[in-house]
Amino acid sequence: MNKPALASTATATAPSGAARNPGFGVKLDHVKGAFSRYKILALLLAIAVIWALFWQLTDGDFLTARNFSNLLRQMSITGMLAAGMVFVIVSGEIDLSIGSLLGLLGGVAAILDVTYHMPLPVTLLVVMILGIAAGMFNGYWVAYLRVPSFIVTLAGMLVFRGILLGITGGVTISPTSAPLIAIGQSYLPDLVTYVMAAAVLGLLVFVSAQGRNRRQHHQLEVPALWLDGLKLFVAAAAIGGFVYAVNSYRGMPTPVLVLLVLLGVFTLMARRTVFGRRIYAIGGNLEATRLSGVNVQRVKLLVFALMGLMAAFAGITTTARLAAGSPSAGSLQELDAIASCVIGGTSLRGGSGTVFGALIGALIMASLDNGMSMLSVDTFWQMIVKGVILLLAVWLDIATGTKR
Amino acid sequence: MSEYLLEMRGIIKEFSGVRALNGIDLAVKPGECVGLCGENGAGKSTMMKVLSAVYPYGTWQGEILWDGQPLQASGVRATEDAGIVIIHQELMLVPQLSVAENIFLGREPKTRSGLIDFDAMFARATAMLNDLRMPHINAAKPVSNYGGGEQQLIEIAKALSKNARLLILDEPTSSLTRREIDVLLDLVRDLKRRGTACVYISHKLDEIEAIADSVTVIRDGAFVGSAPMAELKQSDIIRMMVGREMNNLFPREEHEIGEVVFEARNFTVWDPENRQRKRVDDISFSVRRGEILGIAGLVGAGRTELVSAIFGAWRGTSEGSVILDGKPLRIRSPSDAVRAGICMVPEDRKAHGIVPDMGVGQNMTMAVLNSFAPGGLINEAAEMNAIGRDIARMRIKTASPILPISNLSGGNQQKAVIAKMLAPAPKVLILDEPTRGVDVGAKYEIYKLIFALARTGTAVIMVSSEMPEVLGISDRVLVIGEGELRGNFANQGLTQEQVLSAAILPAHKHAAE
Numbered sequence: 001m002n003k004p005a006l007a008s009t010a011t012a013t014a015p016s017g018a019a020r021n022p023g024f025g026v027k028l029d030h031v032k033g034a035f036s037r038y039k040i041l042a043l044l045l046a047i048a049v050i051w052a053l054f055w056q057l058t059d060g061d062f063l064t065a066r067n068f069s070n071l072l073r074q075m076s077i078t079g080m081l082a083a084g085m086v087f088v089i090v091s092g093e094i095d096l097s098i099g100s101l102l103g104l105l106g107g108v109a110a111i112l113d114v115t116y117h118m119p120l121p122v123t124l125l126v127v128m129i130l131g132i133a134a135g136m137f138n139g140y141w142v143a144y145l146r147v148p149s150f151i152v153t154l155a156g157m158l159v160f161r162g163i164l165l166g167i168t169g170g171v172t173i174s175p176t177s178a179p180l181i182a183i184g185q186s187y188l189p190d191l192v193t194y195v196m197a198a199a200v201l202g203l204l205v206f207v208s209a210q211g212r213n214r215r216q217h218h219q220l221e222v223p224a225l226w227l228d229g230l231k232l233f234v235a236a237a238a239i240g241g242f243v244y245a246v247n248s249y250r251g252m253p254t255p256v257l258v259l260l261v262l263l264g265v266f267t268l269m270a271r272r273t274v275f276g277r278r279i280y281a282i283g284g285n286l287e288a289t290r291l292s293g294v295n296v297q298r299v300k301l302l303v304f305a306l307m308g309l310m311a312a313f314a315g316i317t318t319t320a321r322l323a324a325g326s327p328s329a330g331s332l333q334e335l336d337a338i339a340s341c342v343i344g345g346t347s348l349r350g351g352s353g354t355v356f357g358a359l360i361g362a363l364i365m366a367s368l369d370n371g372m373s374m375l376s377v378d379t380f381w382q383m384i385v386k387g388v389i390l391l392l393a394v395w396l397d398i399a400t401g402t403k404r
Numbered sequence: 405m406s407e408y409l410l411e412m413r414g415i416i417k418e419f420s421g422v423r424a425l426n427g428i429d430l431a432v433k434p435g436e437c438v439g440l441c442g443e444n445g446a447g448k449s450t451m452m453k454v455l456s457a458v459y460p461y462g463t464w465q466g467e468i469l470w471d472g473q474p475l476q477a478s479g480v481r482a483t484e485d486a487g488i489v490i491i492h493q494e495l496m497l498v499p500q501l502s503v504a505e506n507i508f509l510g511r512e513p514k515t516r517s518g519l520i521d522f523d524a525m526f527a528r529a530t531a532m533l534n535d536l537r538m539p540h541i542n543a544a545k546p547v548s549n550y551g552g553g554e555q556q557l558i559e560i561a562k563a564l565s566k567n568a569r570l571l572i573l574d575e576p577t578s579s580l581t582r583r584e585i586d587v588l589l590d591l592v593r594d595l596k597r598r599g600t601a602c603v604y605i606s607h608k609l610d611e612i613e614a615i616a617d618s619v620t621v622i623r624d625g626a627f628v629g630s631a632p633m634a635e636l637k638q639s640d641i642i643r644m645m646v647g648r649e650m651n652n653l654f655p656r657e658e659h660e661i662g663e664v665v666f667e668a669r670n671f672t673v674w675d676p677e678n679r680q681r682k683r684v685d686d687i688s689f690s691v692r693r694g695e696i697l698g699i700a701g702l703v704g705a706g707r708t709e710l711v712s713a714i715f716g717a718w719r720g721t722s723e724g725s726v727i728l729d730g731k732p733l734r735i736r737s738p739s740d741a742v743r744a745g746i747c748m749v750p751e752d753r754k755a756h757g758i759v760p761d762m763g764v765g766q767n768m769t770m771a772v773l774n775s776f777a778p779g780g781l782i783n784e785a786a787e788m789n790a791i792g793r794d795i796a797r798m799r800i801k802t803a804s805p806i807l808p809i810s811n812l813s814g815g816n817q818q819k820a821v822i823a824k825m826l827a828p829a830p831k832v833l834i835l836d837e838p839t840r841g842v843d844v845g846a847k848y849e850i851y852k853l854i855f856a857l858a859r860t861g862t863a864v865i866m867v868s869s870e871m872p873e874v875l876g877i878s879d880r881v882l883v884i885g886e887g888e889l890r891g892n893f894a895n896q897g898l899t900q901e902q903v904l905s906a907a908i909l910p911a912h913k914h915a916a917e
Contacts, residue, residue, distance in 0.1 A: 211785075214783075214784075214785040215785050217785065218785040218786065218788065218789045219789075220785060220788055220789070220792075268781075272781045272782050272784070273777065273780060273781060273782060274773045274774055274777050274782060277766065277773060277782065278773075280759075280762065281759050281762060281766075281770060284759035284760065284761050284762055285755075285756075285758065285759040285760065287755060287756045288750075288755075288756050288757055288758055288759050289759065289770065290717070290737075290738055291715075291717055291738050291748065291750050291756050291757075292738070292742070292770040292771045292824060292825070293738050293739045293741065293742025293743065293747070293771050293828070294738075294739060294770065294771075295737065295739045351759075351761055352761065
């Protein structure tokens with residue numbers, strides 16, 4: 001897609017462990033090895049195939065700037081949830097409550113906005129704090145009281161939805177104020193997008209140069225200059241293409257910007273922070289991590305707190321898009337988020353997965369939804385197709401992955 | 405008919421271009437026990453996987469003759485049908501099922517209506533256990549009722565129920581007590597008399613000497629030699645394994661012992677499942693600066709339970725107090741312990757020591773990661789630098805620091821785990837079975853490391869089931885038996901017999917030390 005393509009192809013080789021098992025020296029294994037090593041590339045290829053198919057079937061309507069923009073906006077809510085869900089799944093847990101939590105937090109945002117006329121910053125702050133609190137509640141039960149996360153969050157799924165129905169009385173709350181709506185429906189001015197793209201590119205160049213310097217300083221092997229240059233060139237091309245595409249319709253949608261910022265922040269968190277490293281370690285071997293002196297309970301608590309915050313983001317965006325708080329908002333969204341992660345290569349055994357992959361997974365799901373809707377495929381067929389794709393994606397992952 | 409039951413000739417096995425086995429021969433006569441020796445990573449397990457067709461015919465080169473006929477098995481099922489049965493290092497029993505059900509798992513006798521014929525199954529299992537002189541094992545009880553040693557015997561019974569003519573035992577005694585080992589060795593001797601051949605893989609040369617008729621040694625995937633046991637001494641085998649003379653197995657080095665740095669007082673540990681049962685009963689001890697304290701005892705005596713309770717890692721209830729540098733500590737979790745300066749290398753490396761899919765380096769920095777991230781972001785270059793230093797210092801053999809640690813041999817994994825727990829510079833280091841499943845060369849290096857630590861003033865507590873190791877390394881030896889402290893000996897002229905009898909007999913009989 002854009003800049004993190006660079007980051008994530010690199011991560012894909014590190015945690016997923018290309019060299020985990022030398023294999024059997026049979027041809028099929030080389031194919032399997034190549035597949036798992038270049039999982040992200042395989043996903044991008046899958047997107048290309050899906051897009052090409054819909055482009056063909058819709059006589060080109062699918063791949064217009066307008067539809068591309070729509071697609072991005074459609075995936076942004078699932079994407080926010082998936083970005084948080086990756087870490088939950090990597091740490092070896094699951095969160096089924098976030099669809100309901102999204103609905104509840106979106107409902108609270110609508111009530112604060114419509115009923116109490118709170119200024120937007122207050123609404124946002126309150127909803128985010130509530131999201132974190134709800135996530136920590138889940139996390140406390142999982143990490144400290146040792147109730148399996150499947151059960152804790154299944155309970156949360158019912159409880160949060162119940163509270164939502166209670167506080168809204170089961171009716172839609174509208175109309176929300178213009179500033180709130182803008183979060184979901186506005187577009188960035190073209191110039192701002194160009195400037196930001198340039199800034200991101202500059203940052204990438206800076207980070208790359210700094211990394212080279214630091215490796216040199218610590219007398220480590222420095223990769224060839226042309227290789228880094230090539231990576232930057234590919235990143236620049238991807239960013240440029242992306243920005244050009246969104247700007248040729250109405251500009252960058254605000255929720256997409258939020259999603260991209262999350263992608264950058266979370267990728268950095270996963271790869272370069274202690275917290276991020278801990279999450280992968282816990283998913284890889286909880287006991288070994290605990291016995292290394294890591295407070296694994298706190299890490300799990302924080303992972304769920306982060307998930308709660310993402311539910312708050314998604315809830316606010318949902319309410320803003322609909323311009324209303326709906327009592328049914330977010331139903332089954334948790335399953336879309338989990339499916340996105342899994343399609344994007346996150347292992348349900350824990351220990352491996354990337355945010356970039358999860359967002360690609362969300363993009364695949366959104367593409368299927370969007371394309372099939374354009375073709376007026378019946379909803380029931382859409383559900384069947386998505387279910388089959390999910391099943392195939394996981395099977396492919398298991399069939400091509402190395403054995404444990 | 406050939407004189408041999410099994411002949412493997414010039415076996416070559418490659419993993420994506422890397423030769424794991426480079427032309428190895430192995431021959432076994434009927435009723436003979438062949439000891440297969442080699443350091444970790446020498447290729448013993450790969451060899452046995454070739455033999456048992458975990459790697460089927462066609463994925464390796466060379467030939468296998470079984471009863472003089474070429475054996476071209478397509479899978480484990482085929483080799484088992486031929487009579488080759490492997491017993492893996494990790495036991496493959498279903499703990500909830502009964503002994504009989506485990507023995508006949510997948511081959512249950514059926515009644516005419518197709519249901520499991522439990523009567524026939526229990527009768528056959530009981531007859532078999534009696535025949536193997538294990539009448540104390542009840543075929544109807546769940547396997548989880550039995551300890552590691554008995555489970556190992558059940559595995560053998562299961563193998564024999566498949567009409568095994570060749571039994572492969574891969575490190576069968578790594579978690580057994582002395583007495584259990586004796587029972588196992590007796591059983592193998594008995595089987596030999598009945599004509600069952602076996603391949604016995606072990607690092608423990610005492611056992612090889614006791615049981616093997618001949619020994620085959622391999623090193624780095626290559627055939628080193630094969631000779632009748634009668635013509636070999638243990639030192640010969642070691643020399644063949646490592647390719648160098650190793651007369652000094654325990655590199656004893658002088659070190660200064662200072663004042664008391666660590667005290668554990670009145671530790672009692674309860675079983676997490678059976679809460680009335682005490683696994684450790686009121687044990688107190690202390691360690692001095694620079695002292696190496698060995699904790700000996702039979703497996704299941706409560707040693708691991710004691711040290712994990714001290715480290716805050718015990719999952720059940722425990723009580724007792726820890727005093728470090730004269731100050732009482734409150735340790736409720738391993739993170740409390742590490743922060744206070746007490747580190748532990750756990751017994752079960754695979755389950756508790758490593759994060760298998762993470763790189764060697766990332767495993768090593770796990771306990772001190774925060775120190776590389778002063779501003780929140782990990783300084784990867786500084787981390788890599790530290791990793792590189794430790795890999796060199798500990799002589800960890802790895803192709804790269806980012807290689808997943810599960811690709812390393814047991815000895816190198818262990819060195820990495822030790823490096824991880826040394827990184828916080830602990831005042832007290834607890835090592836629980838530090839050389840289990842580790843080859844001779846790595847063992848030697850670990851011993852040297854322990855002495856180096858003692859010289860710098862670290863107090864080392866080493867739990868070990870290997871008596872020569874305890875006596876070769878420790879300054880002082882605690883003996884634990886059935887959860888009680890049975891002895892506290894200065895290691896001067898201490899003998900294996902003294903330690904063993906303390907471990908077996910109640911304390912009051914050993915008033916005189």
